[in-house]
Amino acid sequence: MKTLHLFKTLxxxxxxxxxxxxxxxxxxxxxxxxxxxxxxxxxxQVVDSIAKxxxxxxxFPDKGNEMGELVLNNFKAGSYDGISDPRKFADVLxxxxxxxxxxxxxxxxxxxxxxxxxKKSETDENNKELEELEKREREFSNFNFKExxxxxxxxxxxxxxxxxxxxxxxxxxxAAMNFLTHTDALIVDLTDNGGGSPSLIQLITTxxxxxxxxxxxxxxxxxxxxxxxxxxxxxPGEKLLNTDIYxxxxxRTFSGAEEFTYNLKNLKRAVIVGETTGxxxxxxxxxxxxxxxxxxxxxxxxxNPITNTNWEGTGIKxxxxxxxxxxxxxxxxxxxxxxxxxxxxxxxxxxLAWASKGxxxxxxxxIIDEKSIKTYTGNYGPRKITYANGELYYQRDxxxxxxxxxxxxxxxxFEEIDYFRLQIIVENGKAIAVEGHYDNxxxxxxxxS
Numbered sequence: 001m002k003t004l005h006l007f008k009t010l011x012x013x014x015x016x017x018x019x020x021x022x023x024x025x026x027x028x029x030x031x032x033x034x035x036x037x038x039x040x041x042x043x044x045q046v047v048d049s050i051a052k053x054x055x056x057x058x059x060f061p062d063k064g065n066e067m068g069e070l071v072l073n074n075f076k077a078g079s080y081d082g083i084s085d086p087r088k089f090a091d092v093l094x095x096x097x098x099x100x101x102x103x104x105x106x107x108x109x110x111x112x113x114x115x116x117x118x119k120k121s122e123t124d125e126n127n128k129e130l131e132e133l134e135k136r137e138r139e140f141s142n143f144n145f146k147e148x149x150x151x152x153x154x155x156x157x158x159x160x161x162x163x164x165x166x167x168x169x170x171x172x173x174x175a176a177m178n179f180l181t182h183t184d185a186l187i188v189d190l191t192d193n194g195g196g197s198p199s200l201i202q203l204i205t206t207x208x209x210x211x212x213x214x215x216x217x218x219x220x221x222x223x224x225x226x227x228x229x230x231x232x233x234x235x236p237g238e239k240l241l242n243t244d245i246y247x248x249x250x251x252r253t254f255s256g257a258e259e260f261t262y263n264l265k266n267l268k269r270a271v272i273v274g275e276t277t278g279x280x281x282x283x284x285x286x287x288x289x290x291x292x293x294x295x296x297x298x299x300x301x302x303x304n305p306i307t308n309t310n311w312e313g314t315g316i317k318x319x320x321x322x323x324x325x326x327x328x329x330x331x332x333x334x335x336x337x338x339x340x341x342x343x344x345x346x347x348x349x350x351x352l353a354w355a356s357k358g359x360x361x362x363x364x365x366x367i368i369d370e371k372s373i374k375t376y377t378g379n380y381g382p383r384k385i386t387y388a389n390g391e392l393y394y395q396r397d398x399x400x401x402x403x404x405x406x407x408x409x410x411x412x413x414f415e416e417i418d419y420f421r422l423q424i425i426v427e428n429g430k431a432i433a434v435e436g437h438y439d440n441x442x443x444x445x446x447x448x449s
Contacts, residue, residue: 036112036292037084047075049289050093050108057297059221059282063101070100086110086292102313105255105284105298112292119288135168143169147189148176152418153336153355156183156243157328163196163256166203173200177207178237185244185335188260191274191324195255198229205260206231207239208269215263218283220300227300244338245270246331249316250324254278258311259302265316266306271334272318274327281310326363333359354439358413366406376424380434381446383422394422411437 051068058064074080074096083089093108121130144162151157158176166173180186198216205215209231218227247261247270258277264270282298289295302310322330336356343349370390377387384395385404392404394414404412410424418439425433425445433447 036086038086038089040081042290042292043080043083043089044075046089046093046108046289046293047071047080049287049293050097050295053287053295053297054097057221057285057287057299059219059298059301060101061221066100067097067106071096090293103282103298104278104280105282105296107296109294109296110292111294115288115291115294119291138164138168143172144193145169145172145176148179150180150183151187151332151355153339153352154182154184155332155335155339156180156186157189157332158186159189159192161192162194163198163200163260165197166199169200170203173204174236177204177235177240180243181238181240183240183243184339185246186240187246187248187328187331187335188270189248189328190253190257190261191248191250191327192252193254193257194252195257195259195280197256198259201256201260201263202229202232203235205263206235207237208241208243208245208264209267210239210241213267214305215267216259217303217305218300219303220283222299226303244335246335247272248324248327248331249274249277249318250327251275251278251315252324253316255280258316261316262302262304262311265319266304271320271331272316273320273331273334274318274322275324276317276321277311277315279311279313279315281312329359329362333363350441351439355418357407358418361405361407361413366408368406368409372409375429376431378431379449381449383434383436383446385434 051072054064054067055061056064058067071093080089080092083092087110090108090110094106097106097108098104117130117133143160143164145158145160147157147159149157158180160176163169202215205213212233213231215229215231217229219225220227245264247264249257249261249272253261253274254277258280261270261272261277265272281302283300283302284296284298286294286296301312304310320330320334333356336352336359340349340352340356343352373390373392374387376392377385382397386393386395386401392412393401394404394412395401400416402414402416404422405414407413407421410426412422412424414420414422420439421437423435423437424431425435431448433445435443435445437443
């Protein structure tokens with residue numbers, strides 16, 4: 001069975017949606033119709049149509065004209081004569097267009113199956129095939145909401161990989177935000193989020209502000225008009241007004257995910273942690289060329305009300321630059337350290353400090369020399385420490401063996417149990433006991449057998 005991918009461009013408040021990924025149509029090899037051989041006349045039709053759409057609709061008319069002229073001249077020069085694979089033809093055209101203006105929303109795609117469904121849906125009002133297909137795709141992915149958690153220290157974590165339109169993903173977003181209502185800090189992970197709909201950006205962002213805020217505007221070339229987006233006047237449930245917000249980014253964070261990040265950064269409502277984002281600030285529409293090809297044409301540009309510009313081509317530089325792999329732990333530790341300073345309850349303060357010290361060990365691993373490690377092995381009452389492959393392992397009674405992660409030369413933590421740590425008591429260079437430390441402040445000790 002051939003895989004189909006959601007491409008249909010929807011509208012919200014007069015704005016065509018930002019595409020939900022840098023390259024939203026990942027065609028599989030099975031999707032390529034190997035029996036379809038490009039003719040010269042079809043190539044000319046595709047090139048002529050691309051030139052027309054770019055000239056008439058691309059957000060910057062001069063660049064649109066240049067792109068149109070480029071593909072027309074390339075066709076006349078025979079640059080595309082040796083291409084018979086329709087998918088390769090689409091890829092080459094996309095690459096050529098990007099040489100004029102490296103707008104990563106631009107693209108040509110070969111997708112006959114999806115086009116057939118779209119055309120059938122447009123001509124037959126009773127046809128539900130495309131609608132049902134898209135509904136199934138959205139629900140199968142849980143609207144791209146991937147993970148929600150309350151981390152130790154009452155820090156919320158929310159990861160979702162696209163901003164689907166609020167008309168379909170709104171209920172899931174509301175449920176997520178209501179689950180996170182009572183967190184003291186929130187990490188929003190957009191490291192794999194390729195963008196999407198301004199409507200979901202509005203909905204989620206509204207939970208972070210008490211008053212109405214102007215988030216973003218779009219200049220639309222057609223009609224020479226502006227469209228504004230503000231936070232909503234109402235969202236279900238309580239807002240997270242006093243919750244510290246951290247947004248995680250990577251080079252894959254793109255389009256609508258960048259708008260969300262850029263809005264919160266300039267409204268000074270979030271700390272951005274991670275990598276510089278992809279750099280796509282143009283809303284885009286898909287235009288059917290024929291039964292086989294679609295071209296994506298950006299038709300507007302974002303204008304932030306604070307900076308009066310956007311992130312196109314440059315991306316958004318984070319406040320704290322770290323790799324994608326370290327972004328979550330870095331933001332989590334920042335959140336805990338900030339909460340420690342503000343917390344008045346000593347018991348909670350100790351729990352926050354406990355979690356923060358554990359994270360520090362992950363961010364800055366401690367290396368202990370092999371000679372010292374081996375001196376720790378032995379039996380300590382019901383507790384046992386063994387050595388294998390350069391690592392220490394801890395076991396109590398008949399429980400599972402757990403790798404010991406150094407926090408210092410003689411203090412260790414465990415992935416499996418975050419409430420417990422083990423201290424090695426050393427005298428005169430010899431391990432004489434172990435002491436268990438618990439996050440509630442209690443301890444217990446066992447001498448070496």
